[in-house]
Amino acid sequence: AQSVAQPEDQVNVAEGNPLTVKCTYSVSGNPYLFWYVQYPNRGLQFLLKYITGDNLVKGSYGFEAEFNKSQTSFHLKKPSALVSDSALYFCAVRDTGGSTLGRLYFGRGTQLTVWP
C-alpha cells in the first residue's frame, strides 16, 4: 500500500530564510508525488507534482521540490520564505493505475510558520 510521512508537525522559519518541508513516501511502483497547501478555512491548493523527468520540480509561488528515489523523499523547498507562506502543507502520493488510480494518500501535514 502507498503511504506518506511528514516527520515534522511544525516548521518555523524567519522571513527571507530558506525553508524545507520534509516528506518521505512508500509506494509499490513508480510514484506520482504532489504537494498541496491549505490556508485557514480553505480547501487544498495544488503547488507542484513529480511524475517523471527532472528530479527538481518547480511549482507555484516560488516553491520547488526535489525528488530523491534512493531516499524515497520529496522535500518541498523555497529559497526565501515569506510571511504569506504560513499555512498547512500536505505531501501526497497517487496510485499509478488500476482501480485506485484516483486516490491520493496524504501525510499528516506540516504547519509552516514564517515570522517577520
Place this chain on the structure above:
Amino acid sequence: KAGVTQTPRYLIKTRGQQVTLSCSPISGHRSVSWYQQTPGQGLQFLFEYFSETQRNKGNFPGRFSGRQFSNSRSEMNVSTLELGDSALYLCASSLGTTGTKEGNTIYFGEGSWLTVV
C-alpha cells in the same frame, strides 16, 4: 476555467439527520473523489467516482454514500449523522487517467464545513 465548486460551504445539522453535499468538477474532468478532513484523523479518502461508477472506496461506514451524474457532477450523502461526522468535506476532480501529465493532477474545491450538533 472555473475550479471545483462545492455547495453548501457551511452547514449545521442535528444528530440523526442526513445531509447531501454537492460538487461540480472542473469542466472536462471525469473523476470526482471525496475526502473528510478532521484535526484528529487528518485527510481520509471516502470514495472516487469515474464516469458515473464508483471506482474506489475508503474505510467508512455505509452511512456515507455518493453518486456521480452523467455531467460528472457528484453528490455525497451522510445519513443518521453523528457528532463525529463534523468535519471539512473536500471534493477533488481530475481527468481520471494517466495518459498525460495533466491527467495526473487532482484539484480540490474549497470544501463544505459540516457541523453536527
